[in-house]
Amino acid sequence: xxxxxxxxxxxxxxxxxxxxxxxxxxxxxxxxxxxxxxxxxxxxxxxxxxxxxxxxxxxxxxxxxxxxxxxxxxxxxxxxxxxxxxxxxxxxxxxxxxxxxxxxxxxxxxxxxxxxxxxxxxxxxxxxxxxxxxxxxxxxxxxxxxxxxxxxxxxxxxxxxxxxxxxxxxxxxxxxxxxxxxxxxxxxxxxxxxxxxxxxxxxxxxxxxxxxxxxxxxxxxxxxxxxxxxxxxxxxxxxxxxxxxxxxxxxxxxxxxxxxxxxxxxxxxxxxxxxxxxxxxxxxxxxxxxxxxxxxxxxxxxxxxxxxxxxxxxxxxxxxxxxxxxxxxxxxxxxxxxxxxxxxxxxxxxxxxxxxxxxxxxxxxxxxxxxxxxxxxxxxxxxxxxxxxxxxxxxxxxxxxxxxxxxxxxxxxxxxxxxxxxxxxxxxxxxxxxxxxxxxxxxxxxxxxxxxxxxxxxxxxxxxxxxxxxxxxxxxxxxxxxxxxxxxxxxxxxxxxxxxxxxxxxxxxxxxxxxxxxxxxxxxxxxxxxxxxxxxxxxxxxxxxxxxxxxxxxxxxxxxxxxxxxxxxxxxxxxxxxxxxxxxxxxxxxxxxxxxxxxxxxxxxxxxxxxxxxxxxxxxxxxxxxxxxxxxxxxxxxxxxxxxxxxxxxxxxxxxxxxxxxxxxxxxxxxxxxxxxxxxxxxxxxxxxxxxxxxxxxxxxxxxxxxxxxxxxxxxxxxxxxxxxxxxxxxxxxxxxxxxxxxxxxxxxxxx
Amino acid sequence: xxxxxxxxxxxxxxxxxxxxxxxxxxxxxxxxxxxxxxxxxxxxxxxxxxxxxxxxxxxxxxxxxxxxxxxxxxxxxxxxxxxxxxxxxxxxxxxxxxxxxxxxxxxxxxxxxxxxxxxxxxxxxxxxxxxxxxxxxxxxxxxxxxxx
Numbered sequence: 001x002x003x004x005x006x007x008x009x010x011x012x013x014x015x016x017x018x019x020x021x022x023x024x025x026x027x028x029x030x031x032x033x034x035x036x037x038x039x040x041x042x043x044x045x046x047x048x049x050x051x052x053x054x055x056x057x058x059x060x061x062x063x064x065x066x067x068x069x070x071x072x073x074x075x076x077x078x079x080x081x082x083x084x085x086x087x088x089x090x091x092x093x094x095x096x097x098x099x100x101x102x103x104x105x106x107x108x109x110x111x112x113x114x115x116x117x118x119x120x121x122x123x124x125x126x127x128x129x130x131x132x133x134x135x136x137x138x139x140x141x142x143x144x145x146x147x148x149x150x151x152x153x154x155x156x157x158x159x160x161x162x163x164x165x166x167x168x169x170x171x172x173x174x175x176x177x178x179x180x181x182x183x184x185x186x187x188x189x190x191x192x193x194x195x196x197x198x199x200x201x202x203x204x205x206x207x208x209x210x211x212x213x214x215x216x217x218x219x220x221x222x223x224x225x226x227x228x229x230x231x232x233x234x235x236x237x238x239x240x241x242x243x244x245x246x247x248x249x250x251x252x253x254x255x256x257x258x259x260x261x262x263x264x265x266x267x268x269x270x271x272x273x274x275x276x277x278x279x280x281x282x283x284x285x286x287x288x289x290x291x292x293x294x295x296x297x298x299x300x301x302x303x304x305x306x307x308x309x310x311x312x313x314x315x316x317x318x319x320x321x322x323x324x325x326x327x328x329x330x331x332x333x334x335x336x337x338x339x340x341x342x343x344x345x346x347x348x349x350x351x352x353x354x355x356x357x358x359x360x361x362x363x364x365x366x367x368x369x370x371x372x373x374x375x376x377x378x379x380x381x382x383x384x385x386x387x388x389x390x391x392x393x394x395x396x397x398x399x400x401x402x403x404x405x406x407x408x409x410x411x412x413x414x415x416x417x418x419x420x421x422x423x424x425x426x427x428x429x430x431x432x433x434x435x436x437x438x439x440x441x442x443x444x445x446x447x448x449x450x451x452x453x454x455x456x457x458x459x460x461x462x463x464x465x466x467x468x469x470x471x472x473x474x475x476x477x478x479x480x481x482x483x484x485x486x487x488x489x490x491x492x493x494x495x496x497x498x499x500x501x502x503x504x505x506x507x508x509x510x511x512x513x514x515x516x517x518x519x520x521x522x523x524x525x526x527x528x529x530x531x532x533x534x535x536x537x538x539x540x541x542x543x544x545x546x547x548x549x550x551x552x553x554x555x556x557x558x559x560x561x562x563x564x565x566x567x568x569x570x571x572x573x574x575x576x577x578x579x580x581x582x583x584x585x586x587x588x589x590x591x592x593x594x595x596x597x598x599x600x601x602x603x604x605x606x607x608x609x610x611x612x613x614x615x616x617x618x619x620x621x622x623x624x625x626x627x628x629x630x631x632x633x634x635x636x637x638x639x640x641x642x643x644x645x646x647x648x649x650x651x652x653x654x655x656x657x658x659x660x661x662x663x664x665x666x667x668x669x670x671x672x673x674x675x676x677x678x679x680x681x682x683x684x685x686x687x688x689x690x691x692x693x694x695x696x697x698x699x700x701x702x703x704x705x706x707x708x709x710x711x712x713x714x715x716x717x718x719x720x721x722x723x724x725x726x727x728x729x730x731x732x733x734x735x736x737x738x739x740x741x742x743x744x745x746x747x748x749x750x751x752x
Numbered sequence: 753x754x755x756x757x758x759x760x761x762x763x764x765x766x767x768x769x770x771x772x773x774x775x776x777x778x779x780x781x782x783x784x785x786x787x788x789x790x791x792x793x794x795x796x797x798x799x800x801x802x803x804x805x806x807x808x809x810x811x812x813x814x815x816x817x818x819x820x821x822x823x824x825x826x827x828x829x830x831x832x833x834x835x836x837x838x839x840x841x842x843x844x845x846x847x848x849x850x851x852x853x854x855x856x857x858x859x860x861x862x863x864x865x866x867x868x869x870x871x872x873x874x875x876x877x878x879x880x881x882x883x884x885x886x887x888x889x890x891x892x893x894x895x896x897x898x899x900x
Binding site for chain 2: 469532543690
């Protein structure tokens with residue numbers, strides 16, 4: 001029993017005591033769980049109550065946008081990180097109290113969409129701390145996503161902007177740097193089994209004073225990563241881009257005055273939130289739902305369910321993720337909820353309303369519910385180096401349920417699109433380069449996800465990354481100059497790997513790589529979707545297929561080609577794997593989640609970018625479009641006939657329209673004959689629990705009950721969603737050893 | 753008044769029924785799950801995403817694993833149009849994916865004109881991707897000295 005009531009004075013004393021005696025300023029739930037814009041500060045309130053000239057506001061917004069674009073271009077042009085070259089960066093402007101107001105018109109929205117968290121941390125903890133402080137000329141660095149961020153491979157530089165002695169706003173520059181000293185090179189270690197395997201973990205700290213990098217701290221950071229040159233160069237680049245942005249902001253402040261600029265930043269947020277609410281109110285009231293099934297922890301195959309119900313009532317929108325899989329205690333595929341929300345922000349702006357201003361205010365009116373300790377709301381000790389996996393799902397989570405809301409709305413703000421391919425399909429690499437440098441990073445191919453099919457057209461091939469429509473894919477030539485990677489095949493569209501539909505998904509390209517000129521080089525890949533397809537179709541369209549990682553080990557392709565230049569006709573994955581033209585090669589087809597592995601010179605690794613989901617019934621696809629796909633060698637005759645049910649001449653590609661119509665009509669009748677009424681079907685189909693053969697994590701028929709089944713260790717448990725705990729996974733190598741030992745024991749028994 | 757809900761479904765506000773947009777077949781009450789009025793077929797995913805690699809040589813062939821994933825195909829009982837393709841682990845309950853408040857929908861459409869064909873919105877995401885490529889194509893990469 002504790003009925004002691006603390007007086008106001010005592011409470012103040014208690015709060016001060018706790019504040020003065022905090023042992024560790026870890027990620028602050030008060031900051032990290034609040035994705036909404038804050039109430040107006042007294043200054044903002046006073047400015048907005050006086051009123052603003054809307055023309056002036058528009059003018060200022062344009063100037064800030066231009067300044068953000070300029071700073072973006074500086075990093076894009078000068079950055080050393082491979083990601084910088086193809087736009088895997090962003091610049092942002094924040095209000096004085098740390099709300100993200102405006103993002104550059106290029107690059108990665110999500111970076112800025114979670115960079116306001118560390119700024120709020122700095123405001124809350126360092127401004128009044130006499131050992132730190134925030135003053136003109138300071139700069140702060142940060143990379144740990146637990147304080148706000150997509151993942152720890154990204155680094156942000158944040159500068160306060162003072163005007164006539166007063167803090168008026170913040171600016172930032174963020175780049176996907178790659179290497180960060182983790183247990184695997186490249187910054188995204190799927191092998192991380194704890195947060196302490198993730199490499200350097202910068203909480204927000206001051207690394208710049210008087211606009212100069214503090215060399216002692218820079219050295220410490222360089223000493224913590226595999227690529228010290230990259231660390232130094234990009235810290236300089238980010239600082240100078242942020243400084244340019246600061247100069248532009250000061251010029252705008254000089255021209256228009258502090259009040260109008262601060263008022264513009266705040267009104268930009270409020271206007272965007274108001275427009276969001278207006279659009280939500282245009283949608284019908286009700287609930288739409290989608291399920292996403294991730295099939296790999298990147299260490300083993302297992303199903304992790306993400307459950308989403310979106311409810312609209314008037315101008316309220318609630319996203320309910322309860323029922324989602326539990327966090328893994330020793331797998332890297334968890335994310336914290338703040339990072340997950342940044343991906344939601346990206347997905348909304350990329351897939352639903354790209355015309356809205358790019359600010360955090362788009363997410364502000366949305367209520368988000370999740371189970372604590374689920375894979376999307378993991379607590380801080382959980383590894384989250386490959387948080388991309390659930391975050392990419394967040395990018396596309398909108399597409400199905402929002403289209404089911406928005407289809408009825410008379411005015412369409414943007415096209416109706418099925419899900420984009422949502423995997424990080426690229427080679428992550430590391431080792432010693434041909435120039436003798438140690439490095440680790442990833443390739444630009446990640447930016448070639450196929451677009452989902454549209455309600456009026458096929459999806460575009462390899463259009464952009466799922467996490468940023470404002471990026472390009474880099475040049476392989478640059479990659480080959482810098483690293484021992486040699487591209488044996490690239491940008492060949494992956495034939496027959498299609499999200500089928502009335503309109504098909506945009507397709508992905510093949511990536512075939514090896515190494516040359518390095519004594520020590522290796523690759524890793526971090527994708528799921530090898531057993532359960534990832535990109536979902538819309539309104540009867542099919543998903544993309546499954547994708548694999550293919551290898552030809554134990555060979556040196558350069559030696560093979562030297563001995564016989566005609567040893568193979570073309571670097572085509574399917575042909576290479578089926579025809580096995582290189583003798584004595586070890587050919588294997590694997591899950592697309594591979595931890596770091598050495599690649600000897602001339603060994604071949606092959607993956608694909610994937611297709612977006614299809615749209616609509618395949619039987620409604622215009623036969624002329626099917627012929628076009630054939631003519632472009634995107635699909636085989638077998639699929640043209642079996643999937644699309646088109647009758648045509650294979651040589652001339654002339655369609656027999658009447659025969660096609662008759663065949664399609666007959667096929668529809670076959671569907672009717674084989675389909676069962678829903679209730680009768682469910683009686684046979686639905687099981688009370690997940691099947692025992694399946695490693696399965698998440699709810700099944702009740703979002704309040706979370707299953708954690710791992711048949712490999714005989715684990716079949718369930719727990720209330722409100723009391724979810726993490727799941728510990730066995731080492732796949734231990735399981736393999738146990739399996740082999742059992743086989744050996746059996747053989748020994750049989751041998752007597 | 754009929755409200756379009758998907759490519760193949762609409763709600764008749766007067767009768768409060770789900771209808772097929774292709775043939776007009778009535779699937780059932782708009783206050784209930786539309787799937788109840790459809791036919792369902794459990795499709796082996798290997799029939800749709802066919803193995804591209806030799807199944808005698810490899811277990812993983814670009815086809816989904818049928819022990820992990822099934823495709824539930826939903827057909828209109830009258831015209832056979834495929835309304836949805838739902839990918840689920842075997843035995844997982846089908847999702848009640850659209851549950852609209854019909855009373856609120858009626859109020860919302862009171863002052864709206866009936867829409868028989870949906871407008872097609874601009875593909876702004878694609879436009880932005882193309883703008884970004886154009887920007888990149890115009891740049892010169894300083895250290896490499898060549899234009900792309």
